[in-house]
Amino acid sequence: MRDLDITEVARRSGVPASTLRFYEGKGLLASTGRRGLRRLFAPDVLERLALISLGRAAGFSLDDIAHMFAPDGRLRIDRPLLVAKAEELDRTIRELGIMRDGLRHAAVCPAPSHLECPTFRRILRAAASAPTTGARRKRTPRR
Amino acid sequence: MRDLDITEVARRSGVPASTLRFYEGKGLLASTGRRGLRRLFAPDVLERLALISLGRAAGFSLDDIAHMFAPDGRLRIDRPLLVAKAEELDRTIRELGIMRDGLRHAAVCPAPSHLECPTFRRILRAAASAPTTGARRKRTPRR
DNA sequence: GCTTGACCTCAAGTCGACTTGAAGTGGCAC
DNA sequence: GTGCCACTTCAAGTCGACTTGAGGTCAAGC
Structure with a gap:
C-alpha cells in the first residue's frame, strides 16, 4: 500500500x-x-x-x-511498568465501583436528608479518606 | 463547637x-x-x-x-443526574477492566512482538474503537 | 499562468482545578 | 507602640493534550 x-x-x-x-x-x-x-x-x-x-x-x-516505542519504531514493553499500571487501574476500578454504588443508592435512598442515611455516610467517609483527588473522568470533547 | x-x-x-x-x-x-x-x-x-x-x-x-447545594446549604439531589453518572461510571469501569486485563496480558505475553499476539490485537481494536479519549487517570498532585 | 483551497508553521489560546507570587494588613506578644 | 508573621487579595502561572488563528505556500484545475 x-x-x-x-x-x-x-x-x-x-x-x-x-x-x-x-x-x-x-x-x-x-x-x-x-x-x-x-x-x-x-x-x-x-x-x-x-x-x-x-x-x-x-x-x-x-x-x-x-x-514505549524504540527508536526503530518497534514496541519496547516495560513489563513492571505495565503491571504497576494494571494495579493502579485495579485500585481505580474498585474506587469507582464504590462511587457508582453510592450514586445509585443516593438516587433511590428515601432518607429525608442524605446525611442521615447510614449508607451515604459510609460512602462519604470513604470519599473523605480517598487519596487526594478522585478519579478523572474521560473528556468528551464535544465536537 | x-x-x-x-x-x-x-x-x-x-x-x-x-x-x-x-x-x-x-x-x-x-x-x-x-x-x-x-x-x-x-x-x-x-x-x-x-x-x-x-x-x-x-x-x-x-x-x-x-x-447540588441549595442556596440554604442543604443537598439538592438530582436523581436522574446521579443515575446517569452511575451509568457513565459503569461504562468507564468496564473499559478500564478491559485495559487492566490487557496490560496484565501484555506483561506476560510471550509473543515475539505484541502485534503478533491475537489477544493484544483484540485489545488494540477495542481501544481504537473506544470513544475519543480514554479514561482519565487520577491526578497525583505531587506536592 | 493564475486562482483556489487545503495544507503548512508557529505562537497563542483553551479547559479545569488549583497553586504561586507580590504586595498589603491586622491581631498578638513583647 | 511596634514588630512579626500568618493571614489577606488579585493576577498570573501550571499541567496535559490539544485546538485555533494568522499569515504563508504549493499542486492542481481551468
Whole structure:
C-alpha cells in the first residue's frame, strides 16, 4: 500500500490532522516525507495510532507512550511498568465501583436528608479518606 | 463547637487553605465571618468538604457540585443526574477492566512482538474503537 | 499562468482545578 | 507602640493534550 497523506490518515483513523501534527512534533509519529508541503505517512501509522489510543485509554501520558516505542519504531514493553499500571487501574476500578454504588443508592435512598442515611455516610467517609483527588473522568470533547 | 479558622479547617480536612479560598470564591463554601482578616467557618464545613470530595471522586466537576447545594446549604439531589453518572461510571469501569486485563496480558505475553499476539490485537481494536479519549487517570498532585 | 483551497508553521489560546507570587494588613506578644 | 508573621487579595502561572488563528505556500484545475 502506498503512503497516505495526512488527510487520509485523519479520515481512516478518526484522529484530527491537527493532532497528527501535534503527535509528530512530540515524536510519537514520524512522517515518511512530503508531497509538496503535505505530510505523507506509511500505512502502519494507523496501527501506531491504535497503540497510542490504547496507551491513552490505559491512562498513560503521551510522554509515557513515547518511551514505549524504540527508536526503530518497534514496541519496547516495560513489563513492571505495565503491571504497576494494571494495579493502579485495579485500585481505580474498585474506587469507582464504590462511587457508582453510592450514586445509585443516593438516587433511590428515601432518607429525608442524605446525611442521615447510614449508607451515604459510609460512602462519604470513604470519599473523605480517598487519596487526594478522585478519579478523572474521560473528556468528551464535544465536537 | 465554635467556628474554625481557615488554618484549622485546612488541618482537619487536609484541604489546603488556598483551595478553601478558591472554593469559597466558587461558591462551594461560605465562611461565617472573620477574625481580623482571617476567615472563620462553621464546623459543618468539614462535612461539606467531604461531600465535595465525594462528588469529585464520582467524577463531577466543581460547577456540577455547586449546583447540588441549595442556596440554604442543604443537598439538592438530582436523581436522574446521579443515575446517569452511575451509568457513565459503569461504562468507564468496564473499559478500564478491559485495559487492566490487557496490560496484565501484555506483561506476560510471550509473543515475539505484541502485534503478533491475537489477544493484544483484540485489545488494540477495542481501544481504537473506544470513544475519543480514554479514561482519565487520577491526578497525583505531587506536592 | 493564475486562482483556489487545503495544507503548512508557529505562537497563542483553551479547559479545569488549583497553586504561586507580590504586595498589603491586622491581631498578638513583647 | 511596634514588630512579626500568618493571614489577606488579585493576577498570573501550571499541567496535559490539544485546538485555533494568522499569515504563508504549493499542486492542481481551468
